[in-house]
Amino acid sequence: MYISKIAAQAIVEEIGEEIHEHINMMDATGAIIASTNSARIGQMHEGARRIIQEGLPELYISGDMETETTRRGINLPLVVRGEILGVVGITGEKERVMGYGKIVRRMTEIMVTDSIQKDKKRYDQRVRYRFIEEWIEKSSAGFYSRNLIDRGRHLGIDIERPYRVMVLYFRDYHKLSDTLEGQKLLEEMEASIRHEMERCGFPYLREPPRQICLIPKCSDAQMKKTAEKLSGMIRQKYDRDVAAGFDSGQGSGEDIAQGCAEAFRAASHAVTWKEPFYYYDDLNIELFINEISEAAMLEYLDKLFGRDSGDRLGDYMHLIEQYFAYEGAVGKMAESLFMHKNTLQYKLKKLAEVTGKDIRRPSDAVVYYMALAFYQKLHMERTHFPDMAK
Known part of the structure; x- marks a missing residue:
């Protein structure tokens, strides 16, 4: 077992805010891996090393014991599942920090245990993901090795199903x-x-x-x-x-x-x-449609509606979308668009003049259907999932 530096830093900061004292956490070698005083991270803490090597239940560093890397304060071992994982230290005068010692140690041990459990779950999840990725990759071969089948069963996955x-x-x-x-x-x-x-x-x-x-x-x-x-x-x-x-x-x-x-x-x-x-x-x-390049789609739209269609293209597409949504039923389209049928017929006629294709003719309708598909592909995917439009 080990304490990750990220988790250790989060723990010392949380406890430090609660008791308003500087907190250090040392690993099993005595090196400071987390501290509310960032300048101390990476230093070797002699007091922590003594606790680990000599099996001390606690060690107070007094003023005359201070060094460049060891400050006065109380230091206690962190024991998780019977194993010393490191040391927690509280910097300060004896009368001020001694009362915190055991409480801080217990809080730290609980938080470290929780962090280790979460790290294990994340590790187990990564192992599971890597296995599923390998399984998917090898599934196209039509058969699996005994090793892959057994690994799946160990993870609770029946890949033969x-x-x-x-x-x-x-x-x-x-x-x-x-x-x-x-x-x-x-x-x-x-x-x-x-x-x-x-x-x-x-x-x-x-x-x-x-x-x-x-x-x-x-x-x-x-x-x-x-x-x-x-x-x-x-x-x-x-x-x-x-x-x-x-x-x-x-x-x-x-x-x-x-x-x-x-x-x-x-x-x-x-x-x-x-x-x-x-x-x-x-x-x-x-x-x-996914095999057609964006450049080809844009060229198709420019060729059909003209390169200077600008904002009008959105209006054209809305009209085309409604046409196919109602299977060309002008009455239902007009009702949906809140306009008179004659007005709608006029707009469809103007659209035909712009493109040279009449959407009301079955042979021309497919041209518009392709245009609508390209437009939606280009614009909707850019809005919702930019990576899918690449």
Whole structure:
């Protein structure tokens, strides 16, 4: 066991604020690894070294014992699970600090024990994540080594079982990640998803900005039910939205890598088009749109609407979006847009004059559908997930 320097510094600062004295923490060699007096960090504390080497229950450094690296004050060993992990010291006059000694030591031991337990959990989680990453990578081969199977069982993961893949994204991820408060919220939401998955015994992998959830092979309806449960939990606890993508579920459930690729695409679509969830099998044009460069999409839009379309492009796209949303039903479109049908027909005619294509003609409609898909891809992903637009 050991005390991390980051945890040690947090502990001495917290205790120092409570008792208004300088606190030092030394490791098992006697070196000062944390202190409320930053100038002392890294120095060798002779008093701490004596406590460790001689097994002393405590040691007060008086004025005549002071050196350049050892100040007057009380020093006590930190014992966790029967092992001396280090020493805690309180700088000050004997009559002032002796009364704090045992209380501070006990407080420190409790906080150190808690920190070690948290560090172990984080370490165990990293080991689990690394294993799942390796499992996904090797799943496309169609078979697993006995060593990989046994390692999975040791971690409570049955890799021989068929799985489906669900990928989750928190909306506004990048906006939240720009602030400390937002980062804390993301960590809490991720932990909530992880705990729920682990409670159900399902493998989970955090891969920012997305989360990969592996669910024993099941129906589309069950996948949707699981996503709705997780999404509802996040909405209720944190008032945030989640987008989910599901794999096709058509294979044997053993090629996790393929399932991840499918779920990634479905989740990307859900984010871009503001859907709560999306199935890979429902993707059409979206299957290849990610392969088209941003430059090609921009060129397509410029060619169709003109390079000087400027702010008018957004108005055009809103009209096109409404047209496809209502399957070209002018009456319903006009009602949705709060305008007279004649006014709407006029706008559609003007759009045809700008582009040379009439959206009301089936042969031209596909041109507009592609334009709408490109526009949404470019603008919505830049807004919600900048990294996905690259």
